[in-house]
Amino acid sequence: MATVVPKFFDWFQAHQGTIDTFSVDVINFPPSEGGRGAVAIKDIPKINKLRWCTKEGHVLFTIPRDLTLSTRTSSLPTRLGMEAWKNAKLHEGWAGLILCMMWEAAQGSSSKWSGYFDILPSSFDTPMFWTEEELAELRGTSVVEKLGRADAEKDYKEKLIPAINSRPELFLPRDIPTHYSVEMYHVMGSRILSRSFNVEKWTPDGEEEEDDGGAADVSMGSGMDVDLPDGASAPPTHSPLGTDDLEHEEGEEQEQEDSSDITMVPMADILNARYRSENAKLFYEETYLKMISTKPIKAGEQIWNTYGDLPNAELLRRYGHVDVFQLPSGGKGNPGDVAEIRADVIVSVTAEQHSLSTDAIHERIDWWLEEGGDDIFDLYFDLEIPPSIISIIRLLLLLDEEWEKTREKAKPPKPKMDAVVLTVLHEVLQRKLKEYPTSIQDDEQLLITASSLNLRHAIIVRLGEKKILDGILTKTAAALATENKMKRKTTHEDRPAAASTLKKTKRQA
Numbered sequence: 484m485a486t487v488v489p490k491f492f493d494w495f496q497a498h499q500g501t502i503d504t505f506s507v508d509v510i511n512f513p514p515s516e517g518g519r520g521a522v523a524i525k526d527i528p529k530i531n532k533l534r535w536c537t538k539e540g541h542v543l544f545t546i547p548r549d550l551t552l553s554t555r556t557s558s559l560p561t562r563l564g565m566e567a568w569k570n571a572k573l574h575e576g577w578a579g580l581i582l583c584m585m586w587e588a589a590q591g592s593s594s595k596w597s598g599y600f601d602i603l604p605s606s607f608d609t610p611m612f613w614t615e616e617e618l619a620e621l622r623g624t625s626v627v628e629k630l631g632r633a634d635a636e637k638d639y640k641e642k643l644i645p646a647i648n649s650r651p652e653l654f655l656p657r658d659i660p661t662h663y664s665v666e667m668y669h670v671m672g673s674r675i676l677s678r679s680f681n682v683e684k685w686t687p688d689g690e691e692e693e694d695d696g697g698a699a700d701v702s703m704g705s706g707m708d709v710d711l712p713d714g715a716s717a718p719p720t721h722s723p724l725g726t727d728d729l730e731h732e733e734g735e736e737q738e739q740e741d742s743s744d745i746t747m748v749p750m751a752d753i754l755n756a757r758y759r760s761e762n763a764k765l766f767y768e769e770t771y772l773k774m775i776s777t778k779p780i781k782a783g784e785q786i787w788n789t790y791g792d793l794p795n796a797e798l799l800r801r802y803g804h805v806d807v808f809q810l811p812s813g814g815k816g817n818p819g820d821v822a823e824i825r826a827d828v829i830v831s832v833t834a835e836q837h838s839l840s841t842d843a844i845h846e847r848i849d850w851w852l853e854e855g856g857d858d859i860f861d862l863y864f865d866l867e868i869p870p871s872i873i874s875i876i877r878l879l880l881l882l883d884e885e886w887e888k889t890r891e892k893a894k895p896p897k898p899k900m901d902a903v904v905l906t907v908l909h910e911v912l913q914r915k916l917k918e919y920p921t922s923i924q925d926d927e928q929l930l931i932t933a934s935s936l937n938l939r940h941a942i943i944v945r946l947g948e949k950k951i952l953d954g955i956l957t958k959t960a961a962a963l964a965t966e967n968k969m970k971r972k973t974t975h976e977d978r979p980a981a982a983s984t985l986k987k988t989k990r991q992a
């Protein structure tokens with residue numbers, strides 16, 4: 484086998500990258516398996532035979548830290564001046580790295596990364612590049628509202644353009660229509676979204692150090708290899724592409740995330756990913772990063788990283804593909820799929836069914852959010868009803884005295900299910916299902932005839948979400964029927980009891 488990226492291999496090795504070319508190659512897999520990706524060309528053990536005593540996996544390739552591309556390694560921030568860099572807010576979010584990538588690409592062959600840019604994609608199947616008509620097929624899913632194209636362009640106009648115009652000797656005016664256009668901004672943003680890693684600075688005594696010889700996980704900025712310790716923040720997401728992400732970045736997560744950690748890692752980003760298939764992972768050392776096997780890999784098998792076993796909506800938004808497998812519950816889909824219910828739908832249904840006052844609702848919801856309650860509830864294929872949904876419905880239904888006590892105790896209501904909560908939930912699920920343009924049956928038919936890739940992806944995303952919602956709806960309807968039957972039974976049994984009491988009373992008299 485010979486690599487499909489020979490020039491890139493030469494460039495990589497000439498810059499002190501190392502590849503175990505006896506074990507690893509890069510070939511073209513079918514598009515459904517990720518297209519270009521890494522393959523094992525001989526059996527690769529999980530444990531490095533030479534270093535078996537350290538229990539370290541087999542080192543597939545290594546990347547010097549200075550060959551990774553970030554705002555730390557590009558010379559642009561220093562050339563522009565750190566004060567100007569910060570004044571332009573290029574140290575926040577993804578704008579700085581996007582500008583570095585535009586500038587490095589504009590340097591052509593004199594950029595250290597020219598051999599890397601040569602193999603990066605310039606077109607994407609992500610919804611960021613879909614037509615309005617195609618986007619309409621995603622109605623009801625969370626994808627469209629997370630795209631944030633307008634926010635992306637605001638960043639471009641307010642951060643990048645002033646910086647570019649302020650230094651014509653750095654950003655040559657003749658390059659502006661090609662290398663610094665809004666289109667190129669989206670291309671670089673999408674490259675970061677689908678390929679970047681979150682690489683922290685080396686700290687010799689840092690928490691990241693592990694027992695296996697000082698190696699630590701490195702997580703892909705966009706979600707690849709997110710085996711973070713419990714409680715660690717999620718990797719940064721592409722701010723230009725998502726209003727939600729932007730809030731995250733500027734909110735809680737940004738406090739812990741350093742945008743200079745967002746890093747392009749040549750060679751590591753050539754690995755594809757598939758649900759629960761990871762067999763290699765990126766770790767770091769003081770001066771280099773290393774891709775190591777985490778499972779034995781047979782000759783001919785693909786070497787998979789992980790993008791975090793994301794639901795199809797996120798896979799599509801960030802990477803432009805979806806995962807489809809046999810589901811344990813029957814049919815096909817992504818077992819990691821998630822259907823989202825917004826709190827405002829729950830509030831509207833509860834308010835309508837119980838004629839709640841707007842003031843009472845606002846007060847309780849503000850308190851719920853202040854206490855850290857969710858405003859979006861995730862439903863999964865386990866078809867469990869999240870306790871927090873029950874709790875928020877009960878909060879809205881509390882009598883005024885109960886609400887006062889709840890607030891004093893600063894504890895949301897216990898998630899106890901009953902017929903009233905089930906009735907609200909049943910309507911919420913029906914309403915959520917109506918947000919999609921089609922039914923499950925429609926989609927199953929449409930999937931047979933769907934001609935374009937984007938339409939097919941949209942159908943798969945919305946079908947997965949609807950199957951979860953429909954499964955929980957069926958479960959809720961059954962529970963509601965049982966509750967009502969019990970209620971009828973109790974009322975029925977109460978009657979003769981009342982009659983016999985009456986008889987007894989009469990007799991006594």
Ligand SMILES: C[S@@+](CC[C@H](N)C(=O)[O-])C[C@H]1O[C@@H](n2cnc3c(N)ncnc32)[C@H](O)[C@@H]1O
Binds near residue numbers: 514754
């Ligand atoms: C980090 S790159 C992986 C390498 C990429 N295939 C290449 O040619 O450079 C991520 C991109 O690979 C593709 N990809 C990765 N895993 C895939 C999969 N399981 N199915 C389809 N496409 C996949 C998607 O286009 C995604 O945006």
